[in-house]
Amino acid sequence: MSRTEDWLDAPHDPRDPNPWLALYLDASGPLADEVKRAWLADAASRSRQFVLPVVRPLARLSIVLIQLLKIVLPNGLTSSKWLHRTIVWGMKTFVRPEANWLILRHFHLGSQVLAFIGRNALPGRELPSHPLRPADIDALRDDVFLQHDLNLFNFVIELNRALGGRPIQPPAGLDFSMIEPPPLRLEEMPRRWTNFIDLQTAIEVYTPVYQLFLTDNDFWRATNSLQLDETIGIYCATLLQRPDYLVFLNNKHPLVPLTTLRAGFRLVLHGLSTEMLHALLSRAKAEHAAPFQR
Template structure:
């Protein structure tokens, strides 16, 4: 797992307990060990401790200023091509290996979750889809971030049109064939001395850049897509008859969209919710396979 902290060997001082060690040892969540190690190593970085508090208010100020600029020049600066090339350059040059690994994983996991819901909510039918499975950071140049947002809304629209107003019915034996760990390795991520920016700081920086190079409509749609976490969670938990899975969701409520100011923070929660849901689906798949033996 590359250079992620080996939390099992972190010394414990009862007079000065390590908060990250406590979160690593806590087993209430479903995250796999390798994911939790990468997530906590990133969260415990000096970048998150010292750079994020400076970057976050500046990024939110930039969002306000760009929103005002968009009123005067709504489409003059838009370019998805430039946006994705800037993001790719920034990720390869400045972002920590753990953060890059988690970002790439997110697109794979999101595609698998949607495929699971579609296959089990509409057995025998195939919904239009555009699965995202980037093999490396360079693959993100193909409008992957923008397509990810489109996929969520298109999926909800197509699924419910196909259901025709009927509720989702849990299958007798769910199909987990699409649920698997992405073929991505942490050790393959860029790891030069310049790669020090943590996940939350990177997302805070990218949010106003995202806003600048997208149309106002595209940016608002992207931020509103974060409200769909609860919707996707309800679909999956209904199919598995496990409403308790909804406790791991963070972006609520879908009918009360928030402003764009906290989009960066909510995007991190969206990423964690996706990891949690995918881990729960993986656990359910393992339980089903164990019963079949």
């Protein structure tokens, strides 16, 4: 298992510069230091270097084969309970601490971002919500992955129904009270010798598992939810009046859904986009509070 310090503390050799050190020192993005360290430590792991290139084509082949099976049995072999139990077992047994921490953070961050949009796009009104704040990996057993996808579509539908076709308008004052670091500690993630699989490899493996245990409709809805990154980004950029923030979102246009074949890679981009957006909201919160602290 590689450690961040292996490349962070190594002396710089101009004839052989370390790419991970360059990415870590680059300050053009908004990620907090602990998040960037965890993300790059995971990306620099041997698992991503040697296991991912083998797993990715096999996972994509599995997606094709399962899709053929789903044509005949669109609702067969489905069980949300076993899907979540399988994912939880795999995370606790095989996935790196940094990857597990980032996965758990994702649900907290997504819930906070939706709460920010709802609170500020409709001041004085509360939309129906199902916030997800798993305290540990075991908490994911409660259909958290499936509920995450449902939350996103339900939010977009409820928000735009409430707006009555009107575009979002920035309010007189923004409420950032829901934007805060999740109460999750990297040190508390499983650290057995078997926990070596990186985030991207784990997601590539879990994608066909997700497809197998969900109905064909549920899986397609889950993959199509990745197209809404830019939509959520537009909502936040409009409220903040910062269109430049959209540069960090990269799942392309929501009206052009992609196939399920690259869902694993796009899911990683979704996770990074969520981290970036939450970091930008945290920065805006700090800037908003600064005048009142003088």
